[in-house]
Amino acid sequence: MILGRVYGSVVSTHKLESLVGSKFMLVQCIEKGELVEKYLVAVDGVGAGIGEDVIIAEGSSARIGMRNQNAPVDALIIGILDEKQA
Amino acid sequence: MILGRVYGSVVSTHKLESLVGSKFMLVQCIEKGELVEKYLVAVDGVGAGIGEDVIIAEGSSARIGMRNQNAPVDALIIGILDEKQA
Amino acid sequence: MILGRVYGSVVSTHKLESLVGSKFMLVQCIEKGELVEKYLVAVDGVGAGIGEDVIIAEGSSARIGMRNQNAPVDALIIGILDEKQA
Amino acid sequence: MILGRVYGSVVSTHKLESLVGSKFMLVQCIEKGELVEKYLVAVDGVGAGIGEDVIIAEGSSARIGMRNQNAPVDALIIGILDEKQA
Amino acid sequence: MILGRVYGSVVSTHKLESLVGSKFMLVQCIEKGELVEKYLVAVDGVGAGIGEDVIIAEGSSARIGMRNQNAPVDALIIGILDEKQA
Numbered sequence: 001m002i003l004g005r006v007y008g009s010v011v012s013t014h015k016l017e018s019l020v021g022s023k024f025m026l027v028q029c030i031e032k033g034e035l036v037e038k039y040l041v042a043v044d045g046v047g048a049g050i051g052e053d054v055i056i057a058e059g060s061s062a063r064i065g066m067r068n069q070n071a072p073v074d075a076l077i078i079g080i081l082d083e084k085q086a
Numbered sequence: 087m088i089l090g091r092v093y094g095s096v097v098s099t100h101k102l103e104s105l106v107g108s109k110f111m112l113v114q115c116i117e118k119g120e121l122v123e124k125y126l127v128a129v130d131g132v133g134a135g136i137g138e139d140v141i142i143a144e145g146s147s148a149r150i151g152m153r154n155q156n157a158p159v160d161a162l163i164i165g166i167l168d169e170k171q172a
Numbered sequence: 173m174i175l176g177r178v179y180g181s182v183v184s185t186h187k188l189e190s191l192v193g194s195k196f197m198l199v200q201c202i203e204k205g206e207l208v209e210k211y212l213v214a215v216d217g218v219g220a221g222i223g224e225d226v227i228i229a230e231g232s233s234a235r236i237g238m239r240n241q242n243a244p245v246d247a248l249i250i251g252i253l254d255e256k257q258a
Numbered sequence: 259m260i261l262g263r264v265y266g267s268v269v270s271t272h273k274l275e276s277l278v279g280s281k282f283m284l285v286q287c288i289e290k291g292e293l294v295e296k297y298l299v300a301v302d303g304v305g306a307g308i309g310e311d312v313i314i315a316e317g318s319s320a321r322i323g324m325r326n327q328n329a330p331v332d333a334l335i336i337g338i339l340d341e342k343q344a
Numbered sequence: 345m346i347l348g349r350v351y352g353s354v355v356s357t358h359k360l361e362s363l364v365g366s367k368f369m370l371v372q373c374i375e376k377g378e379l380v381e382k383y384l385v386a387v388d389g390v391g392a393g394i395g396e397d398v399i400i401a402e403g404s405s406a407r408i409g410m411r412n413q414n415a416p417v418d419a420l421i422i423g424i425l426d427e428k429q430a
Binding site for chain 5: 175
């Protein structure tokens, strides 16, 4: 998994039907406690808000964590960080 | 998922049969609202046109979003962006 | 697989239910016997402690190694290194 | 998918049995119409020859496109380019 | 797939049970006939020795090539190179 900070979201009205209801969050990656120049779009699985630090699962595991496992999703926010120990 | 802008397409007459009817779009990635030097080829799942900004799912999830799930496809345009909030 | 050293862990109270009980370890990658500037978060499958060198499997194989194969996990610590021969 | 140019092949007599009959092509990646310093080995699914530009699918989708879906293959040439429009 | 040269192995007594009997080889990647600064750990599927050049499959395909498909493995040596043509 990777760590990142949510900094926004994108809206797509014209999308595959299996994605209706999915919220696409913009995430900047965090390594060793610092934001780095890596970015991705992840579907929100836990109600994360802008500015929150999150854990993201990628690949087929993202799909496994969705309510609709037929959604073609490759990155999912699976948890919000409480505190970081490192 | 990643964000990108469609800048063209490629044609392959000689391809695997399961891919007949698939349109291969050339996409340049977008990070933090700017085009970056990363490129990929994605099958179009939503009728995206040249110049449009899109959301792309990669890996096995691309296949899940295809009508023909036996198509050996690893990147799929799953939505067209309305507006970007970040 | 990749090699890495565990340097901490993160806590997420607010996470997907299938992840309750999973411990998220912070890992720095090791290449050719040296720590490199690559980082990831891996679920602990073997009871690894801080400072230990471990083997990590990524992708769908991480899920296969979990007791709960519905957990949306993409990196798993699958072994602790005894000694490194290289 | 990625685009690339076939520049050779490798022979492995001593390989897993499920791979007997697979042809391993050496491919250099193409981005924005130019060869770049990225290389991979892909099994040929369409009869591609040296010097031809091809489309390659990676990951589990490569396996889906093989006649033998038990072959442990992670990259497959799925089409030969006619012409490139970009 | 990728090409690489085996340069050692690692031993892990404390590992997941499904991995007992798997041999973890240290591999340095080869691109265009030269060793490059990329490294990975791959399970040996063909009896490769130190100094030999090999073909490696990554991701779920690595698992498919294992006798035990429940082993959480993401890279497998699937063949030993005879000679390289390029």
